[in-house]
Amino acid sequence: MKILRPWYWIAFATLFAVLDQASKAVIEIWLPLHNSMPVAENFNLVHVLNPGAAFSFLADQAGWQRLFLAGIAAFASVFLVVLIVRKPRPIEATAYSLILGGAVGNLVDRIVRGAVVDWLDFYVNHWHWPAFNLADVWIVIGAGLLILSGFKQRAITTAQ
Template sequence: MIDNLIQSGQPFRSRAQPRRWWLLAVAVLGLDVSSKAAISTLMPYGESIPLTGFFNLVHVWNTGAAFSFLANAGGWQRYFFIALAFGVSIWLTLELRKPRPALEVVAYSLILGGALGNAVDRLLRGHVVDHLDFHLGGLHWPAFNVADIGIVCGALLMVLTSRRGHC
């Protein structure tokens, strides 16, 4: 379906139905918060459970941003990232009230849900819980979570659609 929208050459405009798009963001947020709660409750910090030859379920914390950027900055980064996430979330919430191309509002919704998921973690725990660990041939991708998936997929969708002239 997404591929058809991208290839159609006509940017389908979503009607201003922000509730539908906010629900997508809430779904990402809910999945993120519940998965982090399950990991925090069921797995001791630092534990790793191999599930396949390339994937582990882990319980690690990140006090920084992507790839642990600013993780050792002394604590101020927690409040910076919380403020940034809420600022971006307010902007995205307002933007979702406007008619936009369908893929753009999907991207905004995914980013909104992810930003709120990591902000909630920072508010409640002081760090972000990461639990998805992929590796191959001794190389590990940094552990991440559902919120990160929402943010990255939303950003990639925005890049993909903007390169095709649909955003």
């Protein structure tokens, strides 16, 4: 199995961050802040700003969370680059790249806007999942790949 050089994975992470930022730019241009546009039966495009973390955790704080959450994202990004440089297996490198791209995408929002732009709104009846963005999608997919990789490694180790 050929292991790609670290800069390939950093380039993928950069692509993921750019796609996230581009999607947010389109939403900012196309949909005024705090507006919603129905797309499908259980899906809206929205334009909201989240000054907090996942599920708007810490969003109601006085503003200290901006620097705190940006610091966590910056630390996590550096840590992920270190993991990528160690030349992990492709599934792990893909996961790290996705998580890194998502972390950088949301970090840029915190630095530039002071809050993260969320625009995907899924719901069932009147129950809405908290709005999210592509960076969040990348992070969740990356985390899922890491979990699958862990199960795969455990299965291989157990089989030996």
